[in-house]
Amino acid sequence: MSIMKRVRDITVATLNERLEKSEDPVRMIDQFLWSTREDIIQAEKLYQQYAGHSNHLKVQWLQAEEQKEKRENQALTALKAGEEQLARIALHEKAGCEERSRQYRDLFEQSRQNTLDLEEQLREMRSEYQSVYDKREYYAARMESLRLQQRMNSRYNSGFGDNGIQSGTAFRRLEDRISGMEHEAKSLRDIRRMGQEFVTEAGNTVQSVIERELEQLKRKLEKEGWSS
Numbered sequence: 001m002s003i004m005k006r007v008r009d010i011t012v013a014t015l016n017e018r019l020e021k022s023e024d025p026v027r028m029i030d031q032f033l034w035s036t037r038e039d040i041i042q043a044e045k046l047y048q049q050y051a052g053h054s055n056h057l058k059v060q061w062l063q064a065e066e067q068k069e070k071r072e073n074q075a076l077t078a079l080k081a082g083e084e085q086l087a088r089i090a091l092h093e094k095a096g097c098e099e100r101s102r103q104y105r106d107l108f109e110q111s112r113q114n115t116l117d118l119e120e121q122l123r124e125m126r127s128e129y130q131s132v133y134d135k136r137e138y139y140a141a142r143m144e145s146l147r148l149q150q151r152m153n154s155r156y157n158s159g160f161g162d163n164g165i166q167s168g169t170a171f172r173r174l175e176d177r178i179s180g181m182e183h184e185a186k187s188l189r190d191i192r193r194m195g196q197e198f199v200t201e202a203g204n205t206v207q208s209v210i211e212r213e214l215e216q217l218k219r220k221l222e223k224e225g226w227s228s
Contacts, residue, residue: 064101
């Protein structure tokens with residue numbers, strides 16, 4: 001495990017621990033995302049440098065290989081010409097080219113492996129960043145829901161709730177008032193009806209008395225010999 005990987009593991013563990021104690025996880029996640037994004041940017045720069053360096057080492061290695069083959073061909077040409085001393089010089093230079101080729105090849109292989117490791121770490125960091133970012137969106141949505149719930153509770157506990165109670169009380173008072181007015185109007189209407197009935201009954205009673213007295217007078221006249 002690379003040093004950078006161990007550092008990232010420690011950072012993620014620290015994030016998880018701090019999230020458990022944080023009252024604002026979104027802010028904590030934003031800080032982690034910012035830090036991770038900076039790490040990714042630096043790692044990308046380092047990757048580009050490693051890639052460029054690897055290419056440079058590969059060029060040096062291939063050039064040394066080319067020079068080695070060239071010096072070997074020169075040694076063969078010198079031997080064909082009977083120039084053994086020139087052949088020895090060419091072979092000596094060939095040995096130097098071969099050593100440089102080996103050195104640059106080893107450096108290239110090491111650099112190429114480091115580049116591959118860094119590329120893998122970059123993939124992990126980007127994946128980690130995206131995973132945390134997705135969680136950030138989820139926690140942001142939860143925090144917004146909580147904030148709206150708290151605002152709703154606050155409205156019920158202070159303004160909105162009191163207004164509801166006051167409105168209900170006002171409507172009940174209005175209902176009582178209207179009911180009282182309706183009851184009063186109904187009472188007056190009943191009283192008027194009773195008065196009219198009383199007048200009617202009284203009129204009927206008087207009329208009945210008059211008719212009865214009229215009949216009595218008629219019978220009296222008949223007894224006295226008066227006829228109508």
